Amino acid sequence: MINNAGPSNSAAVLDEGVGPPSLSRLSDADLSSMLLIRHFEKNLLKLFEQGFLHGTTHTCLGQEYVPVTVTSLLGDADHVFSNHRGHGHYLARYADAEGLLAELLGRAGAVCGGVGGSQHLLRERFLSTGVQGQSLPVAAGVAWNLKRSTPGALACVYTGDGTWGEGVVYEALNITALWELPLLVVTENNGIAQSTPTGQHMAGDVRGRAAAFGIAYERFTDTDVTRLRAALQPLVEQVRHMSRPLVVEFVTHRLGPHSKGDDSRSPAELRAVRAADWALRYAAAHPEQFERIDAEQSRRVEQVVAEVLARPLTDWSPR
Amino acid sequence: MTAPRVANDLNTALHRLFAEDERVILLGEDVCDPYGGAFKVTRGLSTRYPHRVRNTPISEGALVGVAGGLALAGDTAIAEVMFADFVTLAFDQLVNFASKSTAMYGRHLPLRLVVRCPTGGNRGYGPTHSQTPQKHLIGVPGLALYEASPLHDNHTLLTRILDGGVPAVLFEGKVLYGERMFTGGVIDDLYGYDLADGVARIRLHDPVPPDCVLITSGAMVHRTVEALRELLLHDEIVAEVLVVSRLYPVERAPLLSLTGPARRVAVIEESTAGGTWGAEVATALHPHLWGTLASPIRLIHSLDSIIPAAAHLERQVLVQSGTIRHAVKELVHG
Numbered sequence A: 001m002i003n004n005a006g007p008s009n010s011a012a013v014l015d016e017g018v019g020p021p022s023l024s025r026l027s028d029a030d031l032s033s034m035l036l037i038r039h040f041e042k043n044l045l046k047l048f049e050q051g052f053l054h055g056t057t058h059t060c061l062g063q064e065y066v067p068v069t070v071t072s073l074l075g076d077a078d079h080v081f082s083n084h085r086g087h088g089h090y091l092a093r094y095a096d097a098e099g100l101l102a103e104l105l106g107r108a109g110a111v112c113g114g115v116g117g118s119q120h121l122l123r124e125r126f127l128s129t130g131v132q133g134q135s136l137p138v139a140a141g142v143a144w145n146l147k148r149s150t151p152g153a154l155a156c157v158y159t160g161d162g163t164w165g166e167g168v169v170y171e172a173l174n175i176t177a178l179w180e181l182p183l184l185v186v187t188e189n190n191g192i193a194q195s196t197p198t199g200q201h202m203a204g205d206v207r208g209r210a211a212a213f214g215i216a217y218e219r220f221t222d223t224d225v226t227r228l229r230a231a232l233q234p235l236v237e238q239v240r241h242m243s244r245p246l247v248v249e250f251v252t253h254r255l256g257p258h259s260k261g262d263d264s265r266s267p268a269e270l271r272a273v274r275a276a277d278w279a280l281r282y283a284a285a286h287p288e289q290f291e292r293i294d295a296e297q298s299r300r301v302e303q304v305v306a307e308v309l310a311r312p313l314t315d316w317s318p319r
Numbered sequence B: 001m002t003a004p005r006v007a008n009d010l011n012t013a014l015h016r017l018f019a020e021d022e023r024v025i026l027l028g029e030d031v032c033d034p035y036g037g038a039f040k041v042t043r044g045l046s047t048r049y050p051h052r053v054r055n056t057p058i059s060e061g062a063l064v065g066v067a068g069g070l071a072l073a074g075d076t077a078i079a080e081v082m083f084a085d086f087v088t089l090a091f092d093q094l095v096n097f098a099s100k101s102t103a104m105y106g107r108h109l110p111l112r113l114v115v116r117c118p119t120g121g122n123r124g125y126g127p128t129h130s131q132t133p134q135k136h137l138i139g140v141p142g143l144a145l146y147e148a149s150p151l152h153d154n155h156t157l158l159t160r161i162l163d164g165g166v167p168a169v170l171f172e173g174k175v176l177y178g179e180r181m182f183t184g185g186v187i188d189d190l191y192g193y194d195l196a197d198g199v200a201r202i203r204l205h206d207p208v209p210p211d212c213v214l215i216t217s218g219a220m221v222h223r224t225v226e227a228l229r230e231l232l233l234h235d236e237i238v239a240e241v242l243v244v245s246r247l248y249p250v251e252r253a254p255l256l257s258l259t260g261p262a263r264r265v266a267v268i269e270e271s272t273a274g275g276t277w278g279a280e281v282a283t284a285l286h287p288h289l290w291g292t293l294a295s296p297i298r299l300i301h302s303l304d305s306i307i308p309a310a311a312h313l314e315r316q317v318l319v320q321s322g323t324i325r326h327a328v329k330e331l332v333h334g
Ligand SMILES: Cc1ncc(C[n+]2csc(CCOP(=O)(O)OP(=O)(O)O)c2C)c(N)n1
Pocket: A058, A084, A085, A130, A131, A132, A133, A159, A160, A161, A162, A163, A164, A188, A190, A192, A193, A194, A254, A258
């Protein structure tokens, strides 16, 4: 299993004995999904600079492989609860760059009519909200419904590391463990919450917090979708079939600012973060495939941007 | 046949809802048998429907959040917050999740969700267990507020709330639980009541045009009726009472049609003053009654104070029948 430092990690092939393990070759579909998210987010930052987007947005640059891994283990009956940094979660599930961009720009074809915007999406069994921690009890309620109505289905909720500061997270974990609910908590620990490093906001760690409730926990530092998926798959099966919660912590990196132009990290920190970018390492390991798909997705998103910008504004009125 | 006590009527209403709709789920602290809830309103439900009733940990934020999740997934969710004071711990779930979800995704999303809150004072529970916190939840788009009363059938009320598809908080005056429901249109030897459009009107068996119309909600009904009798018998003032069950949004039309000819109107609430339900009612009615009112709509509140525990101190602070009688005399006689 590719988790925390331990004997299992020795199985991974290391690049010249240093640095993270090399990245295996992915299917075109997986890589396309990751690069769709990458280009979508990059274009958003550009659209902000150009003044087309207003309000706020939180890009998941650097974290794309997390939702691509997780989503591949989910089915249509599973509910997903996303958060403020949720574009990747949505795109990994629906590949609907048009609908999402239209939502952000308030244009026709928007997923939620432009009412929800970046942080408030609802489509089928995918829902995001912008209040940290709020979704955990809601997801627990949905998981309780699923346990009764659709055994084998689960509720998956994404959080950042900072979200673990909210009290309601613990109320929900307690209930989820007590009631044996099929809840998968995916924590994307990117080492920072807005401007506050994890070490300044979290005493102890996520592992210990899960352990306090007797909740199964796994930590991944790898960024290789193939290995992550293989390691996560049996754990997710246990959530489904033993109806019990699981906390998965992905140690990851936020390449971009918290929202836009608000990165408080030092140049040295930013260099380290960029060096850990899965895309750089993937491009080095599989240059031909990367360049091909990168160009494809870059073109695709550029077309989406042009096409959506040409659409009329959405129409909505309060009831 | 004697009428049931309000707590029993609520209990019967819940049993009927469970029997009628198998998607009804109820959760809260200590709601299961044999305890059956701090005020016994949920008695018997967990025995009859063990898989649909759950005791929760002492986690108001999460239990209301779980109820929101159940409603989102298509269940009918009934949550109990043991004392209304603690609904503040679920503020985020009500104000930022359940209510907003009905609209913030660009389309109407109905949620069958009601949060029941035993509410109010006059029972000696002291400052943190006696409050009337309705005002903190007033004016939230997508959140409806109701109050139980001894005049409104609770099954009808709960059905109305849930079928509305708008997340709601139901305040239940704790002073009512041990009182009997009024039935058959009779309050006492002098007064009767009728119901129209969700509003109960209490007036003399042989109605005469009133000097004053008092608007109130369930928890204040007994104190108001006591004041009504004193005003009639000792002060020769005739008043009628309108008891609403939906607090917010304010239902202006039935109130207007029932207050129409009145020249003096007062709103009675147990809350302290400041951003209250009573103020909302006055705001809704005043522009329409402006031409006929003899004086501004009067708001009758408790004192601007915490609620003391000792009975004699608590009575000093909270609206009592004497407070109402005094205020109405002032209103009528100037
Ligand atoms: C209850 C609440 N408090 C504060 C915020 C403002 N806020 C938005 S994102 C964020 C940081 C979240 O950090 P983390 O959970 O680590 O996720 P990340 O942004 O790193 O993905 C904050 C403080 C919020 N959205 N909700």
